[in-house]
Amino acid sequence: MADNLAAAEAQLLAERSAAVLFERDRASQMLGMGITAIRPGFAQVSMTVREDMLNGHGVCHGGLLFALADSAFAFACNSHNEATVAAAAAIDFLRPAQPGEQLTAEAREVWRTSRNGIYEIVIFNPHGEKVALFRGRSYRIEGPVLPP
Amino acid sequence: MADNLAAAEAQLLAERSAAVLFERDRASQMLGMGITAIRPGFAQVSMTVREDMLNGHGVCHGGLLFALADSAFAFACNSHNEATVAAAAAIDFLRPAQPGEQLTAEAREVWRTSRNGIYEIVIFNPHGEKVALFRGRSYRIEGPVLPP
Amino acid sequence: MADNLAAAEAQLLAERSAAVLFERDRASQMLGMGITAIRPGFAQVSMTVREDMLNGHGVCHGGLLFALADSAFAFACNSHNEATVAAAAAIDFLRPAQPGEQLTAEAREVWRTSRNGIYEIVIFNPHGEKVALFRGRSYRIEGPVLPP
């Protein structure tokens, strides 16, 4: 019972933190992202590859794939209502993303201390194929995500 | 004399490859980037942090910093008129970039074989401070950058 | 039935490739490593932290943690009897490993093409805690692992 309450509270914090953060996140909005799932330490974010997201080779610019993964990372690592930012990240590009494809990034917390965390993000295309693998290192800054 | 001709030819290829690639690169254009210098194995690209590039913490979204570095990387690694794409990259975020700041990314080739290359990119803010460090691994695909 | 044969053949190749590679691998032997499980695309390797593996802070030297993960990576990416080497790797150190601890590295293939692969390796301590996360990029060189 206490556990259920704690879990419900954690879920509520995750949802409210993500909502507040997304509302302020002009870049994710500009890129047409949407949060499709959120839980403590987990976020799923989608983005459709637009014509103005293509690079010189006619596929999605690697920076915008990174941005999608980075946003999922941000929503996951801020899901505990502790203001958290990215320190570093690495990405492997596995296959190109084509114009018109709806991509989905899933971010999972794999390790967290009071100051640092590590998150793994996978971007999938509509066929369920992996487009990119991303690993991010976060650190806490001062204060909560939610206004008091 | 032969060396001078070869160098002038290499410089011309770098300039033409970058121009052709940038013209097709809708994403870099959408983000307001401009190529400010290009040489064989080197590119300098600028981008001003717009309001619609801010994340939920009010500073430039990490994905768009990455995109700036990634574009500089692309122009540098395609400067030999051999079509080349990113295999992987890692970024360290050193300090936030503020709205209105004009950022400059400088990409340098540090190693290249017939198939693979490694490039280091530094993003500077207008005060000359390092904003991010990026290291990218490229690999060649078929064909030249320039149309025959 | 055909599937069972193919799987048995793949498993046999994995075991023989690992055995041949390990026998030639003086470094892994010098560090006291042992292969504790091998399957196509998977390897588990153990190593006990000796006194001569400690760094100046009295815990296992990060390079030797990396070496353990790197060996597991090598056995996993050579498990298809195609000679394969590491192109790049990244490691996150999560907690120190103490003298006397037996560490276990598990390597899993997460992506593979005819030329390149990506593997994730986790190092655990005897308490089942994660000590380090490692991601490696492999590429094929000429020839098989096994002698003809």
Place this chain on the structure above:
Amino acid sequence: MADNLAAAEAQLLAERSAAVLFERDRASQMLGMGITAIRPGFAQVSMTVREDMLNGHGVCHGGLLFALADSAFAFACNSHNEATVAAAAAIDFLRPAQPGEQLTAEAREVWRTSRNGIYEIVIFNPHGEKVALFRGRSYRIEGPVLPP
């Protein structure tokens, strides 16, 4: 004059910190490493590739290349007499190192705050060719390197 004194003091701290750390560093000793230069934020470390350092492909095990770079990183990031450890690192392997070759790793500080630092390390072979590129992220723990 004050500047000269401060620089001499910083140099002395770097030398003494490296000496104390190296004396305790059983792993670097076991691998035959030697510090060949040390300055505030800089270290140069050498290691000769022994027969017992070879991997299954007959060249220096990637983990021992990493260990060499990691030791240079450690001496550089502890050169300010502030106890510092590695949080994460990434390495690109550019060419194999052959048995008998004396390798040299040079570590340079590229960024440092009160808590974190970033260091770039290059490993050279005796022909001056780059063998590997390494980038490490450090963080300070409690206390100085030197005993009080």
